[in-house]
Amino acid sequence: MARAATTTDVFNAIAEPRRREIIGILSDGQDWAVNDVVAKVDIGQPTVSKHLSVLLQVGVVSVSKRGQNRMYRLHATQLKPIHDWVKSYEHYWTHQIGRIKQIAEQKALDKIAQG
Amino acid sequence: MPTVLGEQTIHSLEIVKEEEIASSIDDVFETILEQLGPGNEAPGTGAMPMILEAWPGGRWFRDLGNGAGHFWGNVQAIKPPFLIEICGPLFMSHPGVSNVQFRLKEEAGLTRLRFTHRAMAHLYSDAKLAEDWSRIEGGWDNLIARILRAQKK
Numbered sequence: 001m002a003r004a005a006t007t008t009d010v011f012n013a014i015a016e017p018r019r020r021e022i023i024g025i026l027s028d029g030q031d032w033a034v035n036d037v038v039a040k041v042d043i044g045q046p047t048v049s050k051h052l053s054v055l056l057q058v059g060v061v062s063v064s065k066r067g068q069n070r071m072y073r074l075h076a077t078q079l080k081p082i083h084d085w086v087k088s089y090e091h092y093w094t095h096q097i098g099r100i101k102q103i104a105e106q107k108a109l110d111k112i113a114q115g
Numbered sequence: 116m117p118t119v120l121g122e123q124t125i126h127s128l129e130i131v132k133e134e135e136i137a138s139s140i141d142d143v144f145e146t147i148l149e150q151l152g153p154g155n156e157a158p159g160t161g162a163m164p165m166i167l168e169a170w171p172g173g174r175w176f177r178d179l180g181n182g183a184g185h186f187w188g189n190v191q192a193i194k195p196p197f198l199i200e201i202c203g204p205l206f207m208s209h210p211g212v213s214n215v216q217f218r219l220k221e222e223a224g225l226t227r228l229r230f231t232h233r234a235m236a237h238l239y240s241d242a243k244l245a246e247d248w249s250r251i252e253g254g255w256d257n258l259i260a261r262i263l264r265a266q267k268k
Contacts, residue, residue, distance in 0.1 A: 081209075082126065088207055089130060089232060095158040096150055097132055097230055103154075104138035104146040104226070111142075 013058045014079065018043065019051045026061065026074035033069040130232040140221040143228065144196030147217050151175065151199075169193060175201055188213070211236020 014020060018041070025040050026032055034052065038045045052072055055061040060079060061072045136143050150156075152167035167175045171193060177185040188203020191214070201215045213234040220227045 085126070085207065085209070085236065086128060086130075089128070089205075089234075091158045092206070093130060093132065093230065093232060095156060097134055097228070099154070099156065100143065100146050100150050100228070101134055101136045103150065104136050104143045107142045107146065108138035 013054050014060060014082065016051070016054075018047070019055060022048065022051055022055070023060065023074060023079075026072060027076070029074065029076075031064065031066070031071035031073050033066075033071055035069075037072070126236055128232070128234040128236075130230075132228075132230040134228040134230070136226045136228055137224075138226055140196045140219050140226045143219055143226040144199075147199060151201075169195075169199070175203065188215070205234075207236075209236040 014023060021041055022037060025037055034045060034049055037052070038048045041048065052061060052063075056063055056072075058078070059075060061074055064071050064073070138146075148167060148169050151165060152169075153164045155163050155165040157163040163177065165175060165187070166178050167173065167190075169190065171190055173190040173193075175187045175190065177187070179185070185206070186203065187205050188201040190199065191202045192198060192200040197219050199217050201213075203213060204211065205213045205215070211234055213232060216229075216231045218229045218231075220229075
């Protein structure tokens with residue numbers, strides 16, 4: 001499945017594998033400092049900060065200040081409508097196209113059998 | 116009537132599927148029309164017959180009788196047996212619009228189907244959506260379900 005690219009769109013923001021990895025880390029619902037996220041992934045702090053910034057822009061995470069640290073927290077409810085939207089259509093079309101293939105190929109076999 | 120103006124994100128979606136079908140292009144096109152129409156099914160719940168008026172501007176809708184029903188879209192373009200293109204709101208109750216295309220090409224005795232669904236919509240959460248959360252399973256679903264479980268603790 002291909003997706004259009006825009007960082008102002010939640011769907012596209014979470015389609016990026018590294019951002020999904022970061023979402024997975026934040027999924028415990030706790031506040032995470034950037035450096036603690038960096039320690040969990042195999043990418044540098046500037047890249048992690050950039051990904052968190054994208055997630056912040058689309059409302060998937062919030063940020064608060066604690067001492068010298070910016071603490072990030074996941075807002076899972078932002079993901080729910082996106083998930084439903086994509087999943088509903090994917091289920092429907094996968095089912096439909098599977099049936100179209102199956103029925104059309106059966107028609108071809110029936111024609112061969114009829115000579 | 117209260118009117119709320121706000122800055123809302125418009126979400127976009129693109130689903131692309133390609134399939135090789137061992138059948139003639141005419142039979143595949145005929146099958147697409149059948150399956151979008153009287154043969155339509157909802158995954159998991161079975162038969163959900165639709166009416167597809169297969170001409171430009173024709174409606175694609177669910178007729179529930181007594182004036183009730185659900186409009187899914189209009190035929191934007193149709194070129195038998197190569198293309199059927201539909202635009203409309205489809206089946207989810209979000210303010211949005213979709214463009215769906217089935218493009219067919221016959222090659223070496225096979226028919227290649229290229230399916231695209233592009234959409235843009237304003238999505239939102241409500242209480243019912245939140246209740247449905249627990250039914251999620253598999254793939255992407257696992258990640259998001261795990262997120263939800265963790266946040267409920």
